[in-house]
Amino acid sequence: MVADEPQSLVALASAVRRPVAEVRRAVQRLVADYDGADGGVRRGFELREVGGGWRIYVRPEYDATVRDFVLTQSPAKLSQAALETLAVIAYKQPITRSQVAAIRAVNVDSVVRTLVARGLIEEVATDPETGAIAYGTTPLLLTHLGINSLDELPPISPLLAGVDEVADVR
Numbered sequence: 001m002v003a004d005e006p007q008s009l010v011a012l013a014s015a016v017r018r019p020v021a022e023v024r025r026a027v028q029r030l031v032a033d034y035d036g037a038d039g040g041v042r043r044g045f046e047l048r049e050v051g052g053g054w055r056i057y058v059r060p061e062y063d064a065t066v067r068d069f070v071l072t073q074s075p076a077k078l079s080q081a082a083l084e085t086l087a088v089i090a091y092k093q094p095i096t097r098s099q100v101a102a103i104r105a106v107n108v109d110s111v112v113r114t115l116v117a118r119g120l121i122e123e124v125a126t127d128p129e130t131g132a133i134a135y136g137t138t139p140l141l142l143t144h145l146g147i148n149s150l151d152e153l154p155p156i157s158p159l160l161a162g163v164d165e166v167a168d169v170r
Helices: 010-016 019-032 060-073 080-092 096-104 109-117 137-146
Strands: 045-050 054-058 123-128 133-139
Touching: 010 054, 019 045, 054 060, 060 096, 080 096, 080 109, 080 133, 096 109, 096 133, 109 123, 109 133
Parallel strands: none
Antiparallel strands: 045 054, 123 133
16 A cells, blocks of 8 residues: 555565565455455455556545545645755656655655645656656635646746756646
8 A cells, every 4th residue: 555656465564574476466466355346345446457567546436535535634734855856847848756855855756646636736647668657736826826727836946046047847
């Protein structure tokens, strides 16, 4: 549930120190259990094999409900790290997580997940060479900022003391 990427059977077997065949059978039992096999309760989430690994997803029929819950239950304030990450994405979009991390000099994976969950950023492209996902801001961010377009963001150079010239990053 906490992994950013689907987890392979080998990775899962390594994590629990069990043979791959045993983990494969356990995963298949979980899939059946979550799907309500043998008269059980069909869960609101499912275990899916995607991208060479396994990952838990909300069932499509519950996606809107979960999205609405997450957006309405999230605290109104963003952390300093989230604000900084959001600013980098707003000014440099489209931009990948690794590019944001390089600019901020910290890991931004959890912050990016939070911003996506709150609907402030979204996946906008995929780098054809690396497969890295590029992010951009959403119309919801513009609404929260009270602006109509990213062109209304303030220029960044006046905010940087001692910088003679900063390239236009919008």
